Every structure is written in structure tokens, then in C-alpha cells.
Amino acid sequence: MLSEIYRVLKPNGNFCLTFAEEDFMKTLPFTQFEFELYSTEKAQELIKKSDFKIVYTETQTEQVKSKTGELVERAFTTIVLEK
Template structure:
């Protein structure tokens, strides 16, 4: 891929737009699906809970979430209007159980302690002020709630050519330090490894990622 192509890919991974964004949203759902489902399993979702996913993309995995327990309510919030529209379209059968909300990426437009479980996968690289945003997540999470934050480790991510453009990368200790600066008090770290298809071609690569399970 040429430099300009990599920049466009990076921009659309951060904030998918238009036809190219729809295409990249589909690719993201395909390449991240096992990472996403593993993160959602880590939430230990129970009946009657309200789940918030930050940056769900096209939410092609929503059915898998709703099948985990009874009487769930799901909210997906994204900075991309393209992804919001795609998620609504793909999940129209679940509109009585799921909402998809557009926001500006800094303040979560919800009341304090609105959610039982919160998850975000591969979004932390784009947070402008990570500690402030973690505190926003803390605010809208119930006291007994669980927040799962999943990210590709720096050593792996640095090998991907598009991460040179406006990605902030973290290793485990850097991410743990970041979380410790927020209001959150407890976290558990687990590492995972999987083989995935590259976003820049057809080759397969070994992805190493971390799931942080975070509590108040």
C-alpha cells in the first residue's frame, strides 16, 4: 500500500466515512470478531442487564451479544455517522432491544450509573484525553458494574503500517498506568493471541492483544 492509501485506511479505522467507511466497517467486523466476542464473554453478562459498547462499528456481532442472557438492553455509541447508520440497518430486527447513538467522542451522553457492563475494543488508540474519557466511563458505570477494555499491544501494533498515522499505542504497563490515573480502583489483565487476516492484504498475522477487566 502507498502512503496515501495507508493514511486513508487509518482515518477510516478511526472514524469510518461514506462508502469506503462501510467497506472498512465490514472488514473491521470480520477481522475483530473473535477479539470482540472474547471481550464480551469477559463481561459475564447476566439477565436484565444494560450493556454499553463504545465504538461498535457496524455491530455485526449484536445478535451474539443478545443471545448471552435474557431481557438485555444494548446501547452502541460511535463517533461515525456512517457506522451508526450501518449498525441500525444491519440490526433492524433488534430495534426494540438496541439503540445506536452518535456522539463527539469525549462526553458520554448518559446519566450517572446507567450501565451494568461496558465494553470497548480497539478504540483506545484514538482517545484524545484517555484519563478524562476513562472517568466518563466510570461515571456512567454502576458501582457493581464491569468495564472491559481490549487493545492490540504496542509491539504487535507497531508492525502494522497504518498505525503510523494518528494511533496512540500502549503496552500493558502503559495501559495499566493510564487506568490507575483514573477513578477506577481494580483491574485484571489477560493476554490473548490469535491468527488474523491482515487489513492491508491477504496474508495472515499473529495478533497479540490484551483484555483489561476493570472495576470501581
């Protein structure tokens, strides 16, 4: 998928990839079925195999309401890539 995004991105274009961290996603019951979960390190290793250059990486947390209505901390990462 990264190769195709790189191919269609304009020269010097940026691509922002944001995902919930693997540790959080493992707590969700549906992710045990055919989901590939990523940590920041795992995503960066995959990106290094592509032609993209990593410009910036930031991990943040936010409080979100779960299906049961309780507040939970969700960690997510944004990685800015450049062609």
C-alpha cells in the same frame, strides 16, 4: 475518557477494555498517523491514575489474516475494571 466511563458506570459495574498490543500495531502502516498505541504496562499505568480498580488482566494471541492474505500473530490484552 476513563473518567467519563467511570462517571456513567453503575456502582460496582465492570468495564472491559480490549486492545491490540503496541508491538503488533506498530507493524500496521496506518498507525503512524495520529494513533496512540498502548502496551499492557502503559494502559495499566494510565488506569492507575483513574478511580477504577483493575480486577483482571489477560494477554492472548490469535492468528489473523493480513491484508495480503498471510496469517500473522496478533497479541491483544483485556483488562477488566471495576467501579
